[in-house]
Amino acid sequence: MLCAVQGAAESAIVEAVEGSGGRLSVTRRCADLTELLAAAEAGLGGLAVVSGDLDRLDREAVAVLHRCGVRVMGLGDPARPWLAERLTAHGADLVVDVTGDGDVPDVVREALAVLGDGPAQPAAAPAPVVPTRRGATVAVWGPTGAPGRTFVAVNLAAELAALERSTLLVDADTYGGVVAQVLGVLDEAPGVAAAARAAGQGALDLTTLARLAPVVLPELRLLSGISRADRWPELPGSSLELVLSRARELADITVVDTGFCLEQDEMLSYDTRAPARNAATLVALEQADLVVVVGAADPVGVQRLVRALADASDRGLAHARRVVVNRVRPTVAGARPGEAVAAALARYAGVEDVLLVPEDRAAVDAAMLDGRALREVAPGSPARRSLAALAAEVAAGVAAGAPTARVPVG
Ligand SMILES: Nc1ncnc2c1ncn2[C@@H]1O[C@H](COP(=O)(O)OP(=O)(O)OP(=O)(O)O)[C@@H](O)[C@H]1O
Ligand SMILES: [Mg+2]
Incomplete structure (x- = not known):
């Protein structure tokens, strides 16, 4: 003992x-x-x-x-x-x-x-919190190379909110969270770090989570991320697990923007107490009911996407996934870029139903400049139409499980 x-x-x-x-x-x-x-x-x-x-x-x-x-x-x-x-x-x-x-x-x-009762199972996790009201979790993930994970996460969340689904957007990127900035929110302290801290102390109730996740658009709350890359140890996997579990009680759909890397670096250092930088991404993918996997449409981006899909499935992650290829344009993918990208993914990754988001520099830049979602700035733009279609699909997919009652907090 x-x-x-x-x-x-x-x-x-x-x-x-x-x-x-x-x-x-x-x-x-x-x-x-x-x-x-x-x-x-x-x-x-x-x-x-x-x-x-x-x-x-x-x-x-x-x-x-x-x-x-x-x-x-x-x-x-x-x-x-x-x-x-x-x-x-x-x-x-x-x-x-x-x-x-x-x-x-x-x-x-x-x-x-x-x-x-026997020795503790080596991987035994504390009993999960069983939510009383079960919303869905959608993780947005993708390989390195800035394919547009944050862009897709932010606009998917904004479109879900527009469909009147109560939505919580969580920035869980431990390599530098920028969601608050992208949405033009003056962010004094990372909400996700505060929520993780409260969860680690056993004090994350629904009211606390709601207080830490302000409403940024009708039906959309934001749990802002850790913008200073050196503060990533403030988001341990075991605490994020509780945050995401509690989030299911707060919102119909929780959209999580994640980092790119799935490597378990603590395995390399043999130090089980060492915080793991990628634990947040792994936990988000494990908890997700659906993983939106985002890749870039250029040849390097497609190759990275193919590898990322294989990597995720080797690790038993992202069984339920929707593949999105972003920034589709003829200059890097030929005269019929959509067809070329779809054919490459079908051939090398067995993905038959890829969702294409066109390159849309004018609209995306305008939204970025204003710190707002595409639907507010350029509602008729081609990229927005693709993301609205993705949101409609996601909302329909989780409709069966998600309750309609609203939680009277915040
Ligand atoms: N469809 C698009 N058309 C034009 N520009 C886009 C499109 N999607 C994303 N971008 C731009 O690409 C850049 C990278 O996007 P984003 O920050 O969403 O990538 P990320 O995958 O989250 O990268 P990071 O690794 O930094 O987290 C941003 O400047 C964004 O405005
Ligand atoms: Mg990002």
Whole structure:
């Protein structure tokens, strides 16, 4: 057992364990979370007993312990009931109350009961939050080379809102979120980072999410992204998972703008505690009911798109997908660019139903300059018509599952 307990309870627990007749032993007394995680990663224990107010203990830390095969028993305090709630929200396997004077319950019995369930599954995730009102999640993803993921995400969301579907646009690009700027929103603090922080602390309720995601157009809320690339560790995958789960309660459709990369970089460093930059994209793709995969129409863009589709399917992601090729134009794809692109994708990726968005410099630039959606600036433009068609398709696709009731928040 790994013990990361503060105050008088610590020695009482260690004493109780030592007196257990060898059924349980304390293998490491940890002064803080860092020491606990290091001990867990070194395989020194199968159970961690932690104080509810252990500094920096959050959902991500509990997820790391679980990945190391360590079960988590949290200690609450009857005088501070929120500690037990927070531990449960973090995903602790069991929470027991300990009174302030160090008097402990039968920790050994409880610990053996938890361990009796078998070791934690290495990949065991905390129980997901089951939303009461289930909206759909659409992730917009695509390969490197700026094919227009953000452009498609922003305008898809704006078109869904125009169809009177309550929509939440989440900027989850950890390589530099720009959605707020594209929509001309004065963004003081990244909403997605604040939501992730609240989720990590077990405090992301519907009202908090609604407060962090202001209404930017009728029926459209925005959870703005992390524009400073060096702040990406503020969006851990385990917290985004909760944000997206809560988002299903807030909106009929959540559209997530993601990064391009699917590599699991922490696998390379063998450091399971190291935050993973691409975790946000992976989580968004895992959670999505539909992945819109965006590629660029030039030869390099098409080749990258073909590889990206193969990469996603190798990782078991994006089973339900809609392929969009953006910036279709004759100058790079020949006299009949749409046909050429469609034929290449059918041949090399087996994609038969690609949706084409034409190059539309005048309209796209005008929207960018104004910080507004295409439908506001150039409603009759060819690119807008393609995105409106995509939105109609998405709205029809999720119509069956999505409820119609509105949530009375914000
Ligand atoms: N259909 C289009 N016609 C003309 N320009 C376009 C079109 N789509 C996107 N663009 C322009 O291409 C550029 C890249 O688009 P965008 O920022 O959406 O790409 P991205 O894939 O999100 O890139 P990043 O890797 O930076 O996140 C932008 O300047 C955008 O205005
Ligand atoms: Mg982008």
